[in-house]
Every structure is written in structure tokens, then in C-alpha cells.
Amino acid sequence: IQIMEKAEGRNQTPIVEFILLGFGNFPKLQPLLFLVFLVIFIVTVAGNILIVALVVADCHLHTPMYFFLGNLSCLEICYTSTLLPRLLASLLTGDRTISVKGCILQTYFFGILSATESLLLAAMSYDRYLAICNPLRYAALMNGRVCCQLVAGSWISSFLGCTTINIFLFKSKFCDSKGIDHFFCDFSPVIKLSCGDTQAVQVLTFIVSAIGTFVPCLLVLTSYIRIITTILRIPSTTGRQKAFSTCSSHLIVVIVYYGTLITVYVAPTANTPTVLHKLFSVFYTVLTPMVNPVIYSLRNKEVTGESYSSTSCFQKQAWNL
Secondary structure (H helix, E strand, O other): OHHHHHHHOOOOOOOOEEEEOOOOOOHHHHHHHHHHHHHHHHHHHHHHHHHHHHHHHOHHHOOHHHHHHHHHHHHHHHHHHHHHHHHHHHHHHOOOEEEHHHHHHHHHHHHHHHHHHHHHHHHHHHHHHHHHHOHHHHHHHOOHHHHHHHHHHHHHHHHHHHHHHHHHHHHOOEOOOOEEOOOOOOHHHHHOOEOOOOHHHHHHHHHHHHHHHHHHHHHHHHHHHHHHHHHHOOOOHHHHHHHHHOOHHHHHHHHHHHHHHHHHHOOOOOOOOHHHHHHHHHHHHHHHHHHHHHHHHHHOHHHHOOOOOOOOHHHOOOOOO
16 A cells, blocks of 8 residues: 555656766766776776786686686676766766666666676685685686686576566666666666565565675685685694685685675665765775776786796696686
């Protein structure tokens, strides 16, 4: 009854476009924000392309860890390209409108990429767990075939989950206010503008999000508990430092990713200012893809080129497929 009364109280005229309010409350800062986000976009794309190029071109990086890293960098390029070009266009032209279909498509791709990133980080933590906790069986358990299956599984499962949600979202009609107080089409602000009963799609979204985000987070947490326990058992200080260095980059990325994710979607309450929520979202959606290649570049000697094995690529043991 309440849902019907709410729907009746709304303007029932269907709308065909939304207005992404974004950072429109700060008109004087629009040129500065445009330059800042443009630099971030260029640095993010260039940094991740460089990582992919290094992983492909350098045979010393043809290992499972860097295979996952190359896929993560490809994902970050797609992730940034899904959000920032539209934001840059609105900051440059002042036109903040976006079609309903375009908004839902952005939500769709954003969901797929976010879920895939969670699963890839879980796969990378599993790789580090095997490397440190089961080093003798690592080559057999983490071969090329398994790596490809983990990456393909991450993409396919994310695609299926988000497609299921967006089938319902595409069928929704929007007839409330056009304004979305965000700089991109996130699921929560979009679904609030729907005219009909959204309880089913919200429950479905919660289930898919729990499976696609919380389960990988638990897997990552479990892996690192085992990793840290194993490292602490190593008798020598040098051995512990060497073991920790093999997973330190991934651990930093995981902390940054899940720290910002929790800050944006779990910690905020009804009293959280909208501006603060947007700022946290910038860290999660814009800055994280930019810092990931920097973290891996600075923390891995293989990427910086400081430590290469004297053994030639052709003499190295093949990465079994």
C-alpha cells in the first residue's frame, strides 16, 4: 500500500534522460576539476597500458602473478574509460544530461568491472597463498590453464550476475525527479528514481553483490591469514622479508580497494553529507585505478628492472599450459 501511495504521489510522466548533478554545486571549480580529472585519466590509462606492455613484452614477467596483474591493468583501463570521459565532457561543456539507457548501460558496465576486480584480487591472493604456503606444488597447481580459467571465470560470472540485475533495471520506468546527485550512474541513486516496486531487484542486487564482493573479500582475508601465519613461522628474518615482499604489492592494493569500497558503500549513514560521499567515491572509482600500477611498479623489482635473472628466457622453465 505504501509503495502504491508513493507511486501515485509521483509525477507519472516517463522521463528519457537524467541529470548527473556531479560537482555542479561548485561552478567556479569546474575548469580546475576538469584539468585534475583529465590528468588522472591520462596517467591512469598510460600507467596501466605500460604495465600491460611490460607484462607482454618481457619474458621475465611471464608468470602467474604478472598474468593476473596484466589482466587487472586491462580492467582498470576499461573501468576508468567507463566513468571519466562522461565526467570530463560534463565539466567541459556544462551539459550534465545523460539518457536513461546510457545511464543504465554505465551502471551495467560499472557493475561488471567492479565485480570482476573483486574476483581478480581474490584470484591473485590465491596465487600468493600457493606461492608462499605450498611452494613445492605451486608450479603444478598454478599453471597457465588454471590462470586462464580463473580470469575467464571472473569475467563470465560478473557478466552473468550483472546482466541478471540489469534485465530488471532495463524494464524499469523512471518518472520521478531527473536529478542524480552523483558524478556517475551508480545503482542506488538510479533505482531510487524508479516508479514501480523495486524490492525484487534490490534483493537480487544484494544477493549478487554479496556473492561477488563479500565472498571474494572473505577469500582474500582467509588467504592472507594463512600467508601471514606461514611467514611468521620462517626462522630467518631475511626469509620472512623475502616471503612478504612477494605479496606486499597485492596486499597494499587489496587494502586500498576494500578500504575505499567499505568507506563508500558500507560505512556511510543517512547523516553522511553528499559531498563527502562523492569524495569517497572519487577515491574508489578514480584514484584506485591510478595508484595500482604505481604500487606494483614501485614494489616489484621485476617491473622496475632492478633484478633480472641471468638465465635467458629460452632457458627458463616453461610456464605449463
